[in-house]
Amino acid sequence: MFCSVYSAAVCGVEPQMVSVEIDISGGLPAFNMVGLPSSEVREAKERVLRAIENSGYEIPSRKITINLSPANLKKTGSGFDLPIAVAFLSAIGVIDPECVQGMMLVGELSLDGSILPVNGILPIAVFAAEQGIKKLVIPEGNAFEGAYVPGIDIYGSMSLSSLVKDLKSKSLTKIEKADLQLLLEQQYLESTLDYRDVKGQEAAKRATMVAAAGFHNLLYVGPPGSGKSLMAQRIPSIINQLSPAECLEVSKIYSAAGLLKNQSLITERPFRAPHHSITSVALIGGTQAARCGEVTLAHKGILFLDEAAEFRKDTIETLRQPMEEKQIVINRASYRTVFPADFMLVMAMNPCRCGYYPDRSICNCTEAEVKKYFGKIKGPVLDRIDIHVAVEKVAIDDLKEKTKTMSSADMRESVCCAHEMQKLRFKEENIDFNSQMTNAMIKQYCELEKEARQMLNLAYDKYHLSARGYYKIIKVARTIADMEQSRLIGRKHILEAIGYRNSLLEL
């Protein structure tokens, strides 16, 4: 007897169709699994057999062969338990093969036959809908992921026995669809981090706002405890909320990585702050199990490297490819995958080794030591940071004081205004933000007023700017002008941008 159902394997974040075929034939009793299963999948055999038995079905003493095709695709994860069990049960006639025809199933079985949630349901559901699959069975525990995928009937199931019962009686209950837009709006109102709570940092807040407006990478310099993390954490609060499509895109990544928490999709822009002891692989992804790295988890959001000077230099330099390409291509012997990695990089560092330069009451570092300390992050990644700004140590009374300060909502207004301008400007181009402009685009889109041009040339001579440094100033000035909906880049815009340049190495 032969039966087949569909399932899917997630490699990286992209699922691939797998068909689970089962054949039961005469011969010596055996249970074989073929088709490049990983060790996790191979273990499925025992789990599936025990689960079937414990659900009250008998295993015939015959030769059972399971094939996961295509055979050349490496299959990982425990999601194949359920399709194998269901294919098996229909092969032995417990379930009418008609009922499972063209059905996709994903889920892990526990030994008592209950169906356990697995990672990657969201990308699989989206993929299944795209592939024209009509019915998808997923673990009940993953039901919320199915709720937001349109164009496909998705069923959540608690256990193997209840699934068999529902299949037999044709009474599977669909997961009710939910409105993603509504969810996003609700969650947005609930976000708690607000710049209103960061007082006495107007200069740094302004620079942050400019960075967010043009998606410019940002470096904070400030003494320990000056609130660099507080500043960075709140960046998502001033950027437009995720669109439904972006939300799905990001949630797919988190689903595949098993990081969807609290039965909800990722509705806020990610903020990832890996510790400086992180390895290159954990940062950019590509372990044996095709796990994504922090850069991918920060997709559409912020990657924050605190204590940037403490990171291994080669680890930081691995960021170069994802920063340029907005994705990361992983080539391993067993697989090749592409992870999205479109993030805004925010770094923070102390001004010197002890952290207090130029406060000579505390800092004894010599000028040479200060330079050396900055040298630690010098390199191609630092070159891609457009905005450098100091974060102050705020006196206690400033924290208490009820001074008026910009809230996230105030800041978001300017940021969104700039985003609109950029959307219009780049509708013919394949970029979204000023920070991504090529030199040719800069020439095309950045018109400077005469006085602005003079100031820029003055700065070029005075600070011995590199060509890259020169263009960076224009890009940032373009963003500042966009925040005011100004077509021309004026003197003021250029001057402010000059102040954000990397002056650390000029000192």
Added chain:
Amino acid sequence: MNRTEYWFWLCNIPGIYQETLQKLLSRHPSPEEIFRIKEEQLLKEGLVNEKQKSAMIHSKQKLDVSGKIEELQKKGVRFLHHESEDFPEKLKQIPDPPYCLYLLGHLPDPEIPSVGMVGARACSDYGQKMAFRYGGVLAAGGVQIISGLAAGIDSVSAKGALSGGGKTFAVLGSGVDVIYPAENMGLYYEIITSGGGIISEYPMGTQPVPWQFPLRNRLISGLCDRLLVMEAKERSGTLITVRYALDQGRDVFALPGRVTDKTSQGCNQMIADGAGILLSPEYLLEEIYRKPVPEVPAVIKQQTEKKETKRKTTGRRKPLEMPHLRSDLKKIYMLLGKRAISVQTLIEKTKETPDAVASSIAELELLGLIKEVAKNQYVKIF
């Protein structure tokens, strides 16, 4: 005799010095009165002793007051007494005021901040270097330096002040015509020609006597707003000056040194006792201009207000030159100094928007008026 002549007479009687003068003048308020009173009477009142009585009689008969005053004028020395219009108001207010002054050159301008610098004659290399630096930086910042022209710290401070292009004043423990030590001859003339002055309360020709130095130091502290002690041993004459300064209500600062250095022990002790610590001349300069100079008494105020217009036309050097700037830039430029100030602080002080401050700062830096010393921290370029 006129009033000046009576004062000159009283202040030029051999053997009658500060202590006796004070006694005499507290009982008989004017020199003329003292001149007219019988010496016998003064003796009886216990104001003078036998020797001083005969010196008084002698000077009344022999001293050619008007001739002496004329002689002074020929030498370019001015004689100021307690009732002269130009007599420094600051000195009238100290507990032990001098009754007359001899002056070569000018007196310190009471409107401009002045700093007294004192210290050991046998000073260390460190003390010398620092005294020179403080003298130079403060003078360049428009502060008047007052010292004693003694060897060591005093003369190095004055040299520093001259190198900074500022004005410096020396208060001597001898007559203004007695240069001591002799190797300071060059410095002595440079002080006068550069617009400063040599000041003394002792009659012409008075030789330096050790006990006069501490006493002279009360005039140094009396003429300044702040007294800097550059180096002092644990028990030294300098510490007497400090006591004067404190009695006069002046701020006292001491230069810290290594605890093992004998020449710094006095200073370190003073710091421990609450004196201001000298971290850098720039720092002090900033403090001087942030804090208003101690209130000028009303009398002087009126006088200086009258002089105000004249001063402007003569183009007297302002403490800090202000480049001609647009008002938005000026507002920020004025707030900057030698100590690094952050953009954030400037935003708070000017109450301007962050973007406006950021672009003004960038412009000032492009103009070469300020310098970024650490990310977003700026100092003025002097």
